[in-house]
Amino acid sequence: MKIAFFGDIVGKPGRQAVEYALPLIKERHGLDLAIANVENAAAGFGISERVMKELDATGLGVYTSGNHIWDRKEGLPLLEKKNTILRPANYPGNPPGRGYCTVSVGGAGVGVVNLQGRVFMPHIDCPFQTVSKILGELRSRCRVIIVDFHCEATSEKMAMGWFLDGKVSLLVGTHTHIPTKDSRILPKGTGYVTDVGMTGSYDSILGVEKEAVIERFLTMRPVRFEVARRDIRADVLLAEIDEATGATIRIEHAQYQLEE
Numbered sequence: 001m002k003i004a005f006f007g008d009i010v011g012k013p014g015r016q017a018v019e020y021a022l023p024l025i026k027e028r029h030g031l032d033l034a035i036a037n038v039e040n041a042a043a044g045f046g047i048s049e050r051v052m053k054e055l056d057a058t059g060l061g062v063y064t065s066g067n068h069i070w071d072r073k074e075g076l077p078l079l080e081k082k083n084t085i086l087r088p089a090n091y092p093g094n095p096p097g098r099g100y101c102t103v104s105v106g107g108a109g110v111g112v113v114n115l116q117g118r119v120f121m122p123h124i125d126c127p128f129q130t131v132s133k134i135l136g137e138l139r140s141r142c143r144v145i146i147v148d149f150h151c152e153a154t155s156e157k158m159a160m161g162w163f164l165d166g167k168v169s170l171l172v173g174t175h176t177h178i179p180t181k182d183s184r185i186l187p188k189g190t191g192y193v194t195d196v197g198m199t200g201s202y203d204s205i206l207g208v209e210k211e212a213v214i215e216r217f218l219t220m221r222p223v224r225f226e227v228a229r230r231d232i233r234a235d236v237l238l239a240e241i242d243e244a245t246g247a248t249i250r251i252e253h254a255q256y257q258l259e260e
Helices: 011-029 051-057 074-083 128-136 154-163 212-218
Strands: 002-006 031-038 062-064 100-105 108-116 144-150 168-175 189-193 198-201 232-241 248-257
Touching: 002 011, 002 144, 002 168, 011 031, 011 051, 011 198, 011 232, 011 248, 051 074, 074 108, 100 128, 108 128, 128 144, 128 154, 144 154, 154 168, 168 232, 189 232, 189 248, 212 232
Parallel strands: 002 031, 031 062, 108 144, 144 168, 168 189
Antiparallel strands: 002 232, 100 108, 198 232, 232 248
C-alpha cells in the first residue's frame, strides 16, 4: 500500500501545492491513499466548507489537524459532519468531532489517528495513554495504522515514535512547518519522521509574510499575519506499507515546487 502524507497546508498557496503535486505523485509513484494536515488550510487558520470542498477535489482522502483547528468557528461543524476530518484525539472533555477514523483502501482497513503533544503546547490529556486506548480498538480492524503527532518538541515526537514502534505502520510529526528529513524505518517496522514539513510558501516564516512575523518579534505587540504567496512548495512523506504485516517497507521525503 502506497501512502502520501502532506505537511501542514497553509492557505491558498498550500492548496495550490496539493493540486499541483498530487497528480505527479500518482503518476510517478502510484498511490493508494493521500493524507494531509489541514489546521492552517483556510487563510492560515482552521478550515471552512469551501476550502474542504476544494481539497476533496484534489483527491485527498483523510485530513488531520492540530491546535489551530479551533481557530475558525465556521469550520467546527465539519468535524461532526465528515468523519475523515480529524482533530487531536487527546483533547479533554467532549470536543466536537473525532480523533481517529478508519477508511477502506483497496478492500483493506486503514486506521488514521490524530494526536497532539503537550511540551510547549496546551496541557491536554496524555497522548501516550490516549493512543494506547485507541490502538486497543483499531488493531482488531486494521493492520495499517497511521498516526499524525502534532507537537512542538522533537524529543516528544521521537519518544512517541519509539513508544509506537511495532504498534503502528507510520508516525508522522507535524506542527513546526520545518521538514526534518530524518525519515527512517524503526527496528520493529514503524516508519517515522520527526516533522514532514509544510505545504505552502517557502519565501515566508512558516507560511506567513516575513515582515509581520519579524515585527511581532521586535515589538512583542499583536500584528496581523497574512499568508505568504511566493516560492510555493509541498513537503510530502511517501511510504510503502506491507498490508499483511502493517510494517513500513519504504519511506522517503519528497518536495514539489510549483513552477512560477
